[in-house]
Amino acid sequence: MADVTLAGLTKSYGATKALNDVTLTIPDGSFVVLLGPTGAGKTTTLRLIAGLDRPDRGDIAIGGHSVLNDTPAQRDVAMVFQQYSLYPHLTVRDNLAFPLRSPIIAMPEDQIAAEVQKVAEVLHIAHKLDNKATNLSGGEMQRVSIGRALVRQPRIYLMDEPLSSLDAKLRADLRIELKRIHAELGATFLYVTHDQIEAMTMATHVGVLDQGRLVQYGTPRDIYENPVSAYVASRLGQPRINLLPADAFSGAPPNAAQIGLRPEHITQGEGQPATVRRVEHLGDQTRLHLTLGPHDLITLSDVHTPLRPGDTLPIRPHNPLWFDANGNRI
Amino acid sequence: MSAYSVTEPTRSSKWFAGLLVVAYTIITLLPLVWIIATGFKSGPDSISYPPKVVFEPSLEGYVNLFTTRTRIASDDFAALPPPETWYDQIVRDTGMVIAGQSRFGERFMNSVIIGFGSTFLSIFLGTLAAYAFSRFKVPLKDDLLFFILSTRMMPPIAVAIPIYLMYRELGLSDTHLGMILLYTAVNISLAVWLLKGFIDEIPREYEEAALIDGYTRFQAFRKVVLPQAATGIASTAIFCLIFAWNEYAFAVLLTSGNAQTAPPFIPTIIGVGGQDWPAVAAGATLFLLPVMIFTILLRKHLLRGITFGAVRK
Numbered sequence: 068m069a070d071v072t073l074a075g076l077t078k079s080y081g082a083t084k085a086l087n088d089v090t091l092t093i094p095d096g097s098f099v100v101l102l103g104p105t106g107a108g109k110t111t112t113l114r115l116i117a118g119l120d121r122p123d124r125g126d127i128a129i130g131g132h133s134v135l136n137d138t139p140a141q142r143d144v145a146m147v148f149q150q151y152s153l154y155p156h157l158t159v160r161d162n163l164a165f166p167l168r169s170p171i172i173a174m175p176e177d178q179i180a181a182e183v184q185k186v187a188e189v190l191h192i193a194h195k196l197d198n199k200a201t202n203l204s205g206g207e208m209q210r211v212s213i214g215r216a217l218v219r220q221p222r223i224y225l226m227d228e229p230l231s232s233l234d235a236k237l238r239a240d241l242r243i244e245l246k247r248i249h250a251e252l253g254a255t256f257l258y259v260t261h262d263q264i265e266a267m268t269m270a271t272h273v274g275v276l277d278q279g280r281l282v283q284y285g286t287p288r289d290i291y292e293n294p295v296s297a298y299v300a301s302r303l304g305q306p307r308i309n310l311l312p313a314d315a316f317s318g319a320p321p322n323a324a325q326i327g328l329r330p331e332h333i334t335q336g337e338g339q340p341a342t343v344r345r346v347e348h349l350g351d352q353t354r355l356h357l358t359l360g361p362h363d364l365i366t367l368s369d370v371h372t373p374l375r376p377g378d379t380l381p382i383r384p385h386n387p388l389w390f391d392a393n394g395n396r397i
Numbered sequence: 398m399s400a401y402s403v404t405e406p407t408r409s410s411k412w413f414a415g416l417l418v419v420a421y422t423i424i425t426l427l428p429l430v431w432i433i434a435t436g437f438k439s440g441p442d443s444i445s446y447p448p449k450v451v452f453e454p455s456l457e458g459y460v461n462l463f464t465t466r467t468r469i470a471s472d473d474f475a476a477l478p479p480p481e482t483w484y485d486q487i488v489r490d491t492g493m494v495i496a497g498q499s500r501f502g503e504r505f506m507n508s509v510i511i512g513f514g515s516t517f518l519s520i521f522l523g524t525l526a527a528y529a530f531s532r533f534k535v536p537l538k539d540d541l542l543f544f545i546l547s548t549r550m551m552p553p554i555a556v557a558i559p560i561y562l563m564y565r566e567l568g569l570s571d572t573h574l575g576m577i578l579l580y581t582a583v584n585i586s587l588a589v590w591l592l593k594g595f596i597d598e599i600p601r602e603y604e605e606a607a608l609i610d611g612y613t614r615f616q617a618f619r620k621v622v623l624p625q626a627a628t629g630i631a632s633t634a635i636f637c638l639i640f641a642w643n644e645y646a647f648a649v650l651l652t653s654g655n656a657q658t659a660p661p662f663i664p665t666i667i668g669v670g671g672q673d674w675p676a677v678a679a680g681a682t683l684f685l686l687p688v689m690i691f692t693i694l695l696r697k698h699l700l701r702g703i704t705f706g707a708v709r710k
Contacts, residue, residue, distance in 0.1 A: 119605050139608040146609045152602035156624040169611030215610070 069130030069222045070095050071116065071255065076125035078111055085111040087279035088125070093223070093272075098249050098256045100266045100287075102302045103276035109259040110149065112276075113225040116257065117146050129222055140171055145216035149227040149259075151208045153200035153215075160196040163187065163214050172219070186214045189244060191237070205232045213241070217248065223255045230265065242269060263305050267291070275299045297394040300327050306354055308388070309333075309364035316384050323397055327388035330367040338383025343374050357382065429685075435678035440491070443674040457491065458675025460484045462666065462683075467496040501680060504662040509687060510573050511658055512642040515580035519637045520630060522581070523588025524596075528618060530589065531596040532604075542593075545586045553583050554646045564651055571655045579651070580641040587640075588633050595629025596622065631698035635691065642688055659684050 071093040078086040086108045093099045101109045114120045116127055118139035126133050134142045145166070153162050163183045167174040174182070187193040190210040195203060200211065213229050229245075230238045246269055248254055260266055266273055267287045274284045275298075283295045287303075294300035300308045309328040313319040316326060316339070344363070345356040348370075355368045357380065366382075374380060389397040406414070435443050437454040466488055477494065480486040488495050529535060530542060560579065561570075569575030599622060607617035623630075645660045652658060663680040666673050 117605075117609050119608065138613070139605075140611045140613065144609060146606070148602055148606060150600075150602055152600070152606040154603060154606070154621055165607070166610035170613075170616065171611040215606075 069255070070128075071223050071257070072126075072128040072131075073112070073116070074126045074128070076112070076115060076127065077123045078108075078115060078120065079123055080111075084279050086115070086122070089276075089279070089281045090125075091274060091281055091284060093255060093257055096249075096253045096255055097271045098246075098258065098269055099272045099274060100270035101257065101259045101274050101276060102261075102266055102290075106278070107276040108279040109276055110227055111279075113146060113227055113257065113259060116142075116223070117144050117225055118142050140169070143171075143222045144225055145219050145221040145223075146225040147212050147216045147227060147229040149231070151212040153203075153208055153211055155199070155201045157200055158196065159187075159192060159198050159200060159203070159211050162200050162211055163196075163218055166215060166219050182218050186218050189217070190214045190241070206234065206237060209233060210237075210241075220252065220254070223257060226256065226258045228259055228261065230260070230262070245269060263303055266303065273303075275302050293396075294327075294388065295396050297325055297327060297388075297390045297396075300329075300388060300390075300396075304329050306330065306365040306367070309366070310390075311359075311362050311364065313389065315359065315362055316387075318384070320389055320397055322391050323389040324392040325390040325394070326384065327390060328364065328366075328384055329388075330365075332385050332387045333364075333366045334383045334385045335366075335368070335380060338381050340379050340381050343376055343378045343380055345376055346372065346374055355380070432678050432681050432685075435674055436682045438675050438678075440673070440675060443678070455487070455675075456484070457487055458673075458677075458679035460487045461673055461676035462501050462679045463499055464488065465496045465499050466491075466493040468493050499666075501659075501662065501666075504657055504659045505683065507573065507652075507656055508642060508658040508660070508684070511576040511580065511656070512638055512687070514573070514577040515584065515641045516634055516638040518577060518581045519584040519588045520592075520634050523585055523592050523633065524623075524626070524630060526585075526589045527592035527596050528622065530593050532601070542590070545589050548586045549583075557647065557650055560647075561650060571652050571657075573656050576648070576652060576656055576658070579647060580637075580644060584637040584640055588637060591633045591636070592626065592629055595626050595633075599625050627698050631695040635688075635695060635699075638691055639688060 073089055073091045073093075076086050076089040077084075089108070089112065091099075101112060103109050111120070115122050116129075118134065118137060118141075121135070127135060129142060129144075154165060157165065160183055163186060164179045166172065167179045167182060183196070184193065187196055190213060192207055192210050192214065195207055195211075200208070203211065209229065209232050213226075216224055216226070230241055233241065242265060245256070249256060249269070256269075258265070258269065270287045272284065273287045273290045275282050275290060277298050283290055283299045285293075290299060291303045294302075297308075297310055301310070310325050311328065313323040313326050319326065339359060341357040341359040341364075343355055344358050346368075347354040347356070351370070353368050353370050353372055355366050355372070355374065357364050357366065359382070368374065391397055434452075436458045437456070438449070438452050439455045439457050442449050442452045442455075443458075464484070474492070474494070477489075480489045485495060530538060535541065564570040564575055564579075567575075569578070603621045603625070604614070604617045607621045608614065612620065643660060644658075648658045649661045652661065659680070663677055663684065666676045666680060
């Protein structure tokens with residue numbers, strides 16, 4: 068396990084700039100989550116660290132030493148691919164054993180069998196060990212793919228949306244499992260996800276990428292409460308932050324162009340009258356779709372709210388986030 | 398439930414499809430059956446008209462294929478001791494005696510060495526080249542691939558005379574090595590193009606996973622790419638073998654006493670009274686066997702199809 072440092076990392080694929088001057092330190096034992104929409108450069112970051120692609124500029128250091136000229140094998144990293152990439156000609160057992168049989172690790176077979184059994188039980192795939200890798204459901208393939216990384220103790224785990232095709236229960240179980248591995252082994256993770264709960268519950272640090280640039284890097288709480296821009300603010304939060312023109316409410320600071328309202332920024336029962344358009348009962352939360360003049364917004368309400376579509380509900384901003392014309396926080 | 402289904406073929410279309418398959422099979426197999434049958438006919442039966450569909454089987458053709466025979470004066474023939482073996486007996490029945498071994502076995506072995514040797518070499522070089530073309534940034538890749546393909550744009554026999562002269566200068570005429578190199582040169586363009594197609598179909602993610610799992614690129618190629626390219630390698634090998642095995646023109650031109658293969662030899666099997674058809678047919682039957690066995694052995698790989706599915710699209 069070791070610090071991983073990215074310095075001025077830049078990478079283009081043809082005309083598209085996938086990463087632009089990204090500098091970032093992943094401290095030893097941290098769990099760093101990268102957020103950003105498709106094409107923001109999350110997967111590129113993982114590939115550069117793994118050594119599958121070379122950066123155009125910049126340096127990558129693991130444990131204080133530049134690894135730019137090391138092969139992927141020499142870098143001693145494990146990666147979970149978004150596309151699983153299980154070896155289709157091998158069984159689940161052989162897929163899991165594959166990294167342990169590599170010339171670099173070359174573990175004795177009886178020890179491999181024990182390790183494989185252990186990781187298979189953690190991931191609930193022990194009963195599928197003798198299946199062909201192609202003869203599995205999507206969720207099972209994804210678990211094998213995670214298992215192939217977890218059988219090793221690399222210097223860093225790189226995971227590209229590893230839980231995306233699992234059902235809700237399994238996802239919750241594995242979230243806890245990964246967190247346990249992180250805590251018990253002190254393993255270092257760089258983790259790409261779209262899932263807000265994964266980001267908030269597992270991360271020690273969150274990095275937000277926008278078109279190849281790292282726009283904010285901090286604790287999940289910090290990213291959520293003090294986003295540097297409207298873009299960062301809309302990465303986290305369920306329901307998403309409501310972005311309205313600044314003049315929708317009074318009290319806007321000068322040069323504010325947008326007001327950002329999360330549900331907790333909206334005080335209900337006083338202020339400007341809004342119309343309830345729709346009430347969504349999600350079970351653990353109830354969402355209100357409101358219309359305020361020409362604007363639509365979504366907020367939360369009491370789970371057993373008596374409000375119905377057509378009702379009027381006065382609302383008032385409470386410590387909202389203000390953004391200027393470029394979307395930067397004021 | 399009604400009997401009508403959009404996915405299940407109807408009874409009549411099943412019948413029609415079955416009939417087509419049977420008809421096609423009969424048409425394709427007829428020459429083969431004819432050759433095999435002729436190989437077991439006696440000399441007169443093989444040329445009788447109308448052709449005999451029912452005949453008394455005889456191993457005469459096979460015995461004649463492997464032996465040379467001679468006719469001796471009738472007094473000497475009568476004075477011979479009784480035949481010692483079953484094949485002596487067969488030859489004696491046609492009024493001749495065995496004079497020695499024919500060269501068929503030797504020619505057949507030449508075919509095996511040259512056919513399988515050139516197939517192995519074509520596949521070995523072709524797989525490495527195809528992998529490089531598929532995965533690496535090769536300068537002038539498209540031009541090189543076109544150049545490789547262009548070697549097949551004229552019939553190989555068009556360059557027979559330059560090759561003949563070169564081979565004579567280099568001492569490759571009538572050698573196994575010369576024929577292996579020649580057939581490899583002809584087959585390699587086919588092998589590179591076919592195999593490149595198959596390797597292109599194997600997603601790179603597998604190799605990337607193997608690289609991260611601690612393997613070198615060559616180890617990843619051997620452990621991950623090769624097993625998945627097995628289908629392509631098997632079918633390409635069959636194509637290469639069939640070409641090298643059946644090649645006639647260069648074999649006639651470049652080989653004689655030492656490295657002659659079976660194709661130029663079989664038509665030269667002449668009996669006492671003209672062409673010895675049962676022996677020719679017996680030779681052709683034996684000649685078909687290796688390719689058939691090779692194809693049947695690799696059939697598993699041909700039918701299995703490329704195993705996609707463990708990479709999410």
